[in-house]
Amino acid sequence: MSDNILEVHDLRKTYHKKGGGDFEAVRGISFDVPCGEVFGFLGPNGAGKSTTISMLTTQLEATGGQILLDGRSVTDDPVGARAEIGVVAQHNNLDCGLTARENLIFHARYFGMSRRDANAKADEHLGKFGLADRQNDYVRSYSGGMAQHLKIARAMMHTPKILFLDEPTTGLDPNYREILWREMLNLNREAGTTIFLTTHYMEEPERLARHMVIVNHGQIVAKGTSPELKALVPTSTIVTMRLSRQDEEIVRTQEATARERRVTRQAFLAMVQRDLLIQARDIWEFVFRVAMLPFILILTYGFVLPTLGVLPESFPSQMFAGMVGMSMLITGIHGTAVPLTMDFNNLHEIEDRLLAPVSSTVVALAKMLVGIIESFVGGLIVLPISLLFMGSRINVTMGLGDVPALIGILVLISLASATLGLLVGTIIRPTQIVAMFPGFLMPVVFLGAIFFS
Ligand code: ADP
Numbered sequence: 001m002s003d004n005i006l007e008v009h010d011l012r013k014t015y016h017k018k019g020g021g022d023f024e025a026v027r028g029i030s031f032d033v034p035c036g037e038v039f040g041f042l043g044p045n046g047a048g049k050s051t052t053i054s055m056l057t058t059q060l061e062a063t064g065g066q067i068l069l070d071g072r073s074v075t076d077d078p079v080g081a082r083a084e085i086g087v088v089a090q091h092n093n094l095d096c097g098l099t100a101r102e103n104l105i106f107h108a109r110y111f112g113m114s115r116r117d118a119n120a121k122a123d124e125h126l127g128k129f130g131l132a133d134r135q136n137d138y139v140r141s142y143s144g145g146m147a148q149h150l151k152i153a154r155a156m157m158h159t160p161k162i163l164f165l166d167e168p169t170t171g172l173d174p175n176y177r178e179i180l181w182r183e184m185l186n187l188n189r190e191a192g193t194t195i196f197l198t199t200h201y202m203e204e205p206e207r208l209a210r211h212m213v214i215v216n217h218g219q220i221v222a223k224g225t226s227p228e229l230k231a232l233v234p235t236s237t238i239v240t241m242r243l244s245r246q247d248e249e250i251v252r253t254q255e256a257t258a259r260e261r262r263v264t265r266q267a268f269l270a271m272v273q274r275d276l277l278i279q280a281r282d283i284w285e286f287v288f289r290v291a292m293l294p295f296i297l298i299l300t301y302g303f304v305l306p307t308l309g310v311l312p313e314s315f316p317s318q319m320f321a322g323m324v325g326m327s328m329l330i331t332g333i334h335g336t337a338v339p340l341t342m343d344f345n346n347l348h349e350i351e352d353r354l355l356a357p358v359s360s361t362v363v364a365l366a367k368m369l370v371g372i373i374e375s376f377v378g379g380l381i382v383l384p385i386s387l388l389f390m391g392s393r394i395n396v397t398m399g400l401g402d403v404p405a406l407i408g409i410l411v412l413i414s415l416a417s418a419t420l421g422l423l424v425g426t427i428i429r430p431t432q433i434v435a436m437f438p439g440f441l442m443p444v445v446f447l448g449a450i451f452f453s
């Protein structure tokens with residue numbers, strides 16, 4: 001097997017600018033990262049370091065070139081690659097609705113770790129980084145240095161083979177820096193984790209890294225001076241190792257499939273649990289969001305206007321189903337779309353889930369299931385409110401026999417709304433979503449209510 005954990009060949013990235021024109025951020029870089037080393041990836045701001053890390057860690061599609069992680073193509077098997085890597089992004093992408101400890105535990109669960117292992121590792125890392133006494137605080141109350149430590153602790157939770165750190169010490173005071181280096185070197189020594197470090201400080205990799213590459217304007221301008229290890233390995237050894245690697249591969253595939261399935265199931269459940277936990281913490285916001293629109297609809301059309309004689313007495317009966325249906329639809333769309341668009345555009349919270357060793361479809365399906373649950377619960381809240389206000393005016397007779405049909409309808413509406421929400425959440429920007437609700441959805445609600453009825 002090769003001595004390199006990472007082999008990058010002719011990697012390129014071209015960004016397509018909005019107003020037209022292309023920008024080549026990474027222009028055909030090639031380098032190898034030896035197994036178990038601290039590797040320095042240096043360059044000034046704008047050199048293409050973060051862009052390169054995003055491609056190496058499956059977060060960004062390369063325009064060209066090849067990335068081999070542990071001998072396997074990252075583009076061919078992104079899920080397999082994500083299982084081996086830990087990523088500490090340059091920006092804060094912690095899950096703000098969760099406590100520090102929960103950030104670590106959920107991360108471990110997304111990676112298929114057992115609850116027991118997750119708890120033990122969380123204790124260990126919280127202790128090492130001096131966060132134990134603040135572990136139950138929400139991370140939004142964390143200082144920059146503490147957040148940075150937590151991000152690193154989180155990326156170490158699943159003991160990755162290679163840990164990518166994007167300018168981890170920028171803006172940190174010396175005290176935090178010391179702890180960070182100590183823990184990183186410990187991980188490197190004890191677990192053999194390869195450290196891929198980007199920085200624009202010259203002295204850091206000089207002190208820590210054995211090999212390094214310097215980039216500027218998307219190109220490599222200098223490589224580490226140590227002679228290439230590959231050139232020293234005799235050809236015969238390479239051949240034998242390639243053969244034994246194939247046998248290994250077959251065993252790996254069978255075991256891996258079973259493992260991947262278990263991880264996928266667990267990660268999916270953890271993602272749903274995470275969303276429901278966040279929602280449960282903000283239960284009044286949820287009730288308000290679900291009940292407000294139907295309440296206004298019901299009050300106006302089911303109570304005030306018929307009482308004033310502006311609308312016929314039969315109107316509430318006609319509109320009843322529509323109001324319930326449309327309220328649920330809006331709750332479902334809102335519940336799926338708003339968190340998604342916020343996640344993707346502002347908070348970066350979803351990045352931790354997108355880095356889990358599962359297909360991104362799993363992340364989307366988890367979001368959808370939460371939307372369905374929310375919409376369904378919304379229906380359960382709206383129904384009694386409607387009956388309470390319009391009760392005397394509605395001439396809907398329902399027996400026990402209708403309950404399965406009612407539940408069936410509620411489920412179908414929930415499903416439709418979550419699907420729409422997913423679509424809306426992935427194509428719309430936060431500024432647009434604010435305008436979308438009054439400008440687009442309200443008229444749709446009224447038309448839709450008539451349709452449902
Ligand atoms: P570094 O991390 O080395 O500071 P980056 O990889 O963040 O550099 O950026 C490299 C270049 O690509 C910069 O000129 C930056 O402005 C540009 N760039 C980064 N992201 C995007 C994007 N999403 N769209 C267009 N240009 C981008």
Ligand code: MG
Pocket residue numbers: 049050051090166167
């Ligand atoms: Mg950067």
